[in-house]
Amino acid sequence: MKIAIAGAGYVGLVTGVVFADLGNEVICVDIDPAKVDAINKGQSTIYEPGLDELLQRNLEEGRITAMTDLQRATREAEVVFICVGTPPSETGEPDLKHVEAAAAAIGQALNGYKIIVNKSTVPVGTGDRIRRIIEQHRREPHDFDVVSNPEFLREGSAVHDTLYPDRIVIGADNPRAAMKIVELYAALERPMLITNLATAEIIKYASNTFLALKISFINAIADLCERTGADVTQVAKAMGYDSRIGHAFLQAGLGFGGSCFPKDVQAFAHTMQRYGLDPTLFQQVLAINDARPVQFVERMRARLGGLQGRTVGLLGLSFKPNTDDIREARSLEVIRLLLQEGATVKAYDPVAMPRVQAIYPAVLYCRNAYEVAENADALALITEWNEFRQLNFERIRDSMRQPNLFDGRNLYDPQRMRKLGFYYYGIGRAAENSEFKTVL
Numbered sequence: 001m002k003i004a005i006a007g008a009g010y011v012g013l014v015t016g017v018v019f020a021d022l023g024n025e026v027i028c029v030d031i032d033p034a035k036v037d038a039i040n041k042g043q044s045t046i047y048e049p050g051l052d053e054l055l056q057r058n059l060e061e062g063r064i065t066a067m068t069d070l071q072r073a074t075r076e077a078e079v080v081f082i083c084v085g086t087p088p089s090e091t092g093e094p095d096l097k098h099v100e101a102a103a104a105a106i107g108q109a110l111n112g113y114k115i116i117v118n119k120s121t122v123p124v125g126t127g128d129r130i131r132r133i134i135e136q137h138r139r140e141p142h143d144f145d146v147v148s149n150p151e152f153l154r155e156g157s158a159v160h161d162t163l164y165p166d167r168i169v170i171g172a173d174n175p176r177a178a179m180k181i182v183e184l185y186a187a188l189e190r191p192m193l194i195t196n197l198a199t200a201e202i203i204k205y206a207s208n209t210f211l212a213l214k215i216s217f218i219n220a221i222a223d224l225c226e227r228t229g230a231d232v233t234q235v236a237k238a239m240g241y242d243s244r245i246g247h248a249f250l251q252a253g254l255g256f257g258g259s260c261f262p263k264d265v266q267a268f269a270h271t272m273q274r275y276g277l278d279p280t281l282f283q284q285v286l287a288i289n290d291a292r293p294v295q296f297v298e299r300m301r302a303r304l305g306g307l308q309g310r311t312v313g314l315l316g317l318s319f320k321p322n323t324d325d326i327r328e329a330r331s332l333e334v335i336r337l338l339l340q341e342g343a344t345v346k347a348y349d350p351v352a353m354p355r356v357q358a359i360y361p362a363v364l365y366c367r368n369a370y371e372v373a374e375n376a377d378a379l380a381l382i383t384e385w386n387e388f389r390q391l392n393f394e395r396i397r398d399s400m401r402q403p404n405l406f407d408g409r410n411l412y413d414p415q416r417m418r419k420l421g422f423y424y425y426g427i428g429r430a431a432e433n434s435e436f437k438t439v440l
């Protein structure tokens with residue numbers, strides 16, 4: 001099949017490369033000429049395991065190319081995917097200007113029946129809007145269909161998630177269009193759900209919001225554990241064995257960041273309001289998440305008797321391991337709070353330091369975890385990169401001014417850390433931190 005893909009970001013590029021690998025002819029389109037050049041040279045503009053190899057192979061075999069001209073790509077394609085960004089606007093609602101611009105260009109270029117598939121995360125009703133924009137811009141009355149095909153890939157495992165999705169959702173009001181997209185995905189042999197446009201659009205937000213809700217739920221339980229002498233990691237483990245609950249996304253800690261959950265939950269709350277429904281549940285998911293870094297820093301302040309003049313070392317800055325993405329990263333909020341209270345902040349991250357440095361030049365960036373720990377009054381784990389799992393904690397303890405360890409992701413064994421002579425604080429693990437216990 002001949003496919004054009006508007007937007008060569010995470011979703012667009014990975015989707016394009018995977019479709020090419022399945023034997024389709026793919027044109028990736030991006031407004032950024034530098035990105036287009038890089039793709040045509042076989043260099044993906046994002047870091048994703050396996051992506052470069054797939055891109056190079058499909059370039060060599062002539063199944064994928066990149067250009068800046070969406071109208072030209074549309075004229076050549078049977079199916080046009082929209083994979084552009086929908087960043088939050090000032091109100092917290094997604095800004096749809098890139099989606100609208102893509103729809104207008106596709107409309108202008110329409111030269112025969114085409115299927116326009118939206119993969120960008122958009123509020124329910126946007127598919128209809130795309131349809132209207134194309135109708136307004138088309139020069140001749142060619143027929144077309146709009147399909148919603150939400151994306152569920154995660155950063156850091158984008159290629160794997162695209163090749164082996166848990167499910168493929170195809171929302172179309174015309175069965176003919178849906179069947180064509182089913183054909184495109186058939187080779188993956190994964191479960192497919194065919195539904196209408198509005199349903200598919202809601203599935204995306206409902207899924208992300210539910211995952212975020214699980215995280216905030218367990219973090220709320222963590223607070224209770226902290227006050228009652230319980231251990232949230234064991235609560236989560238036992239809950240997870242119930243197959244109706246599952247273990248995934250029940251890790252208490254500093255909460256969720258990234259380019260998706262925070263903005264999607266907020267957008268979904270707006271959608272509820274727009275339809276006259278109560279958004280409280282979703283607003284609460286965000287409120288609990290926002291409180292995590294504040295409480296974490298409060299714990300440090302209590303332990304250190306104030307933060308003014310103290311040195312705090314941070315391990316990990318990216319919003320999760322295996323990515324250099326720092327959008328809505330918890331580290332940013334922790335740094336802001338620490339600096340505001342007069343602490344000296346040291347930090348190390350395997351890949352995300354340059355990005356954070358651009359925002360917080362005052363932080364002392366280090367070459368490794370050991371340098372971060374040197375002369376620090378507290379060491380805080382923010383992102384659970386693998387390389388932080390097996391550190392030499394004797395060496396760390398000996399080089400710190402005071403051996404205080406704040407584990408923002410419950411990565412370490414509290415008993416082991418205490419035996420080593422650390423004061424250890426883990427989130428919702430009051431069995432080890434009885435000072436936070438409330439006796440009623």
Ligand code: UGA
Pocket residue numbers: 121151152153154155156208211215248249250251252253254255256257258259260261319320
């Ligand atoms: C998320 C979804 O998982 C994808 O399915 C979806 O396609 C994507 O958003 C999107 O809408 O584009 P992603 O943002 O890459 O993917 O990251 P996740 O791996 O889901 O992690 C999100 C955040 O939750 C991270 O900050 C992580 O540290 C945090 N988290 C995750 C927890 O705090 N606890 C957990 O138990 C799990």
